[in-house]
Amino acid sequence: MIQVSHLSKLYGSRAAINDLNFEVSKGEIVGFLGPNGAGKSTTMKILTGFMPASEGKASVAGYDVFDHPIEVKRNVGYLPETPPVYPEMVVWDYLDFSARMHQIPSNQINQAIGSIIDKTGLGEVRKRLIGNLSKGFRQRVGLAQALIHNPQVLILDEPTVGLDPKQIIEIRELIKSLGGEHTIILSSHILPEVTATCQRIIVINQGRIVAEDTLDRLTLRLKKGLIYSMTVKNPSADGIRALEEVQGVTNVTAAGPKLVIQIDSGTQEIRDRIVEKAVTKGMGVLEFSAERVSLEEIFLQLTTDESGEAGA
Amino acid sequence: MRNIWTIARRDFKTYFTSPIAYIVIAGFLAIMGWMFFFNLNHFFVENMKYQQLNMGKGVSITDGIIRPLFGNMNVVLLFLVPFITMRLFAEEKKLHTIELLMTSPVTLAEIIFGKFLSALMLVKVMLLVTLVYPIVLFMTGNPELGPIVTSYLGTILLCSCYLAIGLFFSALSENQIVAGALTFATGLFFWLISWATQSAGPVWSDILLHLSLINHYNNFGQGIINSTDVFYFLSFIGIGLFLTHRVLDSFRWR
Numbered sequence: 001m002i003q004v005s006h007l008s009k010l011y012g013s014r015a016a017i018n019d020l021n022f023e024v025s026k027g028e029i030v031g032f033l034g035p036n037g038a039g040k041s042t043t044m045k046i047l048t049g050f051m052p053a054s055e056g057k058a059s060v061a062g063y064d065v066f067d068h069p070i071e072v073k074r075n076v077g078y079l080p081e082t083p084p085v086y087p088e089m090v091v092w093d094y095l096d097f098s099a100r101m102h103q104i105p106s107n108q109i110n111q112a113i114g115s116i117i118d119k120t121g122l123g124e125v126r127k128r129l130i131g132n133l134s135k136g137f138r139q140r141v142g143l144a145q146a147l148i149h150n151p152q153v154l155i156l157d158e159p160t161v162g163l164d165p166k167q168i169i170e171i172r173e174l175i176k177s178l179g180g181e182h183t184i185i186l187s188s189h190i191l192p193e194v195t196a197t198c199q200r201i202i203v204i205n206q207g208r209i210v211a212e213d214t215l216d217r218l219t220l221r222l223k224k225g226l227i228y229s230m231t232v233k234n235p236s237a238d239g240i241r242a243l244e245e246v247q248g249v250t251n252v253t254a255a256g257p258k259l260v261i262q263i264d265s266g267t268q269e270i271r272d273r274i275v276e277k278a279v280t281k282g283m284g285v286l287e288f289s290a291e292r293v294s295l296e297e298i299f300l301q302l303t304t305d306e307s308g309e310a311g312a
Numbered sequence: 313m314r315n316i317w318t319i320a321r322r323d324f325k326t327y328f329t330s331p332i333a334y335i336v337i338a339g340f341l342a343i344m345g346w347m348f349f350f351n352l353n354h355f356f357v358e359n360m361k362y363q364q365l366n367m368g369k370g371v372s373i374t375d376g377i378i379r380p381l382f383g384n385m386n387v388v389l390l391f392l393v394p395f396i397t398m399r400l401f402a403e404e405k406k407l408h409t410i411e412l413l414m415t416s417p418v419t420l421a422e423i424i425f426g427k428f429l430s431a432l433m434l435v436k437v438m439l440l441v442t443l444v445y446p447i448v449l450f451m452t453g454n455p456e457l458g459p460i461v462t463s464y465l466g467t468i469l470l471c472s473c474y475l476a477i478g479l480f481f482s483a484l485s486e487n488q489i490v491a492g493a494l495t496f497a498t499g500l501f502f503w504l505i506s507w508a509t510q511s512a513g514p515v516w517s518d519i520l521l522h523l524s525l526i527n528h529y530n531n532f533g534q535g536i537i538n539s540t541d542v543f544y545f546l547s548f549i550g551i552g553l554f555l556t557h558r559v560l561d562s563f564r565w566r
């Protein structure tokens with residue numbers, strides 16, 4: 001549905017995005033993850049035809065973004081970072097305007113607006129001025145605008161920014177319910193955002209893709225993949241040294257009775273051997289648990305590694 | 313065509329959901345009414361003098377009322393048009409709604425024509441209300457119809473030039489005040505450019521005279537439609553809209 005190859009965008013001499021390559025297939029929900037200024041919005045603006053790229057090719061719904069911008073725009077719904085709403089318009093009139101802008105036939109407009117208002121939960125505010133609505137409702141109006149022409153592809157730039165937790169959950173549920181029928185790209189610099197809604201994650205930093213995978217595999221990819229924590233009765237230097245000798249253990253750090261054991265990601269199951277070793281060394285195991293590395297850590301690791309290389 | 317109308321309709325409605333249209337129209341009518349009243353008054357006093365002194369027929373309604381009235385109207389519109397055009401693109405950029413326009417399946421030319429049309433419609437509404445002055449003249453006197461019709465036509469063309477300038481500066485700046493001020497200054501410049509003809513050499517004075525907006529309006533005021541003037545106005549509008557297109561397109565490339 002979306003193909004991007006060798007896409008670059010220069011602002012003056014500064015590259016906002018640099019040689020991006022990725023594909024999104026039909027019905028997929030893909031998350032763009034990256035710190036602020038990583039090039040997420042720029043990529044999205046290129047995909048929507050708002051902005052041309054400096055180099056490379058991108059096609060959406062089978063149309064090249066540069067050669068057939070009108071066809072691309074017809075098949076894309078776009079929610080920019082700031083919802084593009086007119087404060088002096090009533091919700092219904094605004095949706096009527098966006099429906100007309102997308103050339104929905106006049107006799108189908110009312111029906112289209114009605115169904116989108118139901119879908120986005122705007123029923124109670126449909127006759128109110130957009131300028132008087134809360135940020136959450138305004139965001140939904142923006143989303144309704146992006147969905148009004150039932151596009152194949154939805155591009156959402158930070159769809160939940162500035163919303164309260166309840167609204168965030170509602171918008172996430174809405175986005176999830178749209179997957180399958182629509183192909184969705186959404187961007188965020190907040191991790192739970194993408195883990196909650198996306199099937200696949202593309203991590204961007206400084207205009208480059210630093211990782212692209214499903215959430216599970218991204219976790220696995222991490223070098224320091226697994227961490228076990230163990231609480232013991234009698235910690236001893238001897239015992240800790242013995243644990244470090246277990247094959248697959250990369251590092252053991254002790255803070256009082258609590259030991260943190262780092263495991264090489266390629267290792268087979270070795271928990272039984274670790275516990276056994278601890279018991280034979282007389283440390284007395286009280287508690288043993290596996291700690292999953294959060295996506296935050298993966299993210300930080302990926303982005304800081306990359307920036308270190310780029311700076312060198 | 314439908315896209316142009318969609319945009320024009322929304323912008324036209326916005327004039328009336330905000331105070332702009334009411335303020336501009338009310339201001340325009342107040343000033344014009346004042347001017348019409350004193351034109352009329354002056355005209356009667358002058359003609360009375362002619363009659364008392366038996367100096368002949370006196371000034372015609374066309375020369376005594378219509379021409380000064382439209383001359384004044386064109387100056388007033390020079391002041392008011394910037395208020396009409398300044399928000400057209402500047403506001404869209406500020407609200408980020410420009411992204412909605414630019415990512416909808418419409419061309420940039422359609423967007424610009426739509427905006428131009430909405431502003432032109434507001435100007436036409438303003439002019440429509442001024443029809444009351446000729447009606448009063450027809451009820452009480454016997455004015456010539458021709459110069460009135462051509463004066464309206466000339467005023468619409470002249471205003472369209474102001475609008476094209478206004479659209480250009482609105483596209484250029486995100487700040488409405490800046491856009492409005494530049495529109496006014498540029499409109500005034502093209503208005504007064506003919507003043508320089510007095511001191512310029514023979515070739516330059518011709519060129520400057522041809523560039524002057526008001527010089528091309530004068531024929532319309534006398535009831536003459538000259539193809540040179542029409543062509544001048546249309547190309548002025550065309551260049552203005554073309555430059556607007558270039559400016560907006562270039563924003564995408566930056």
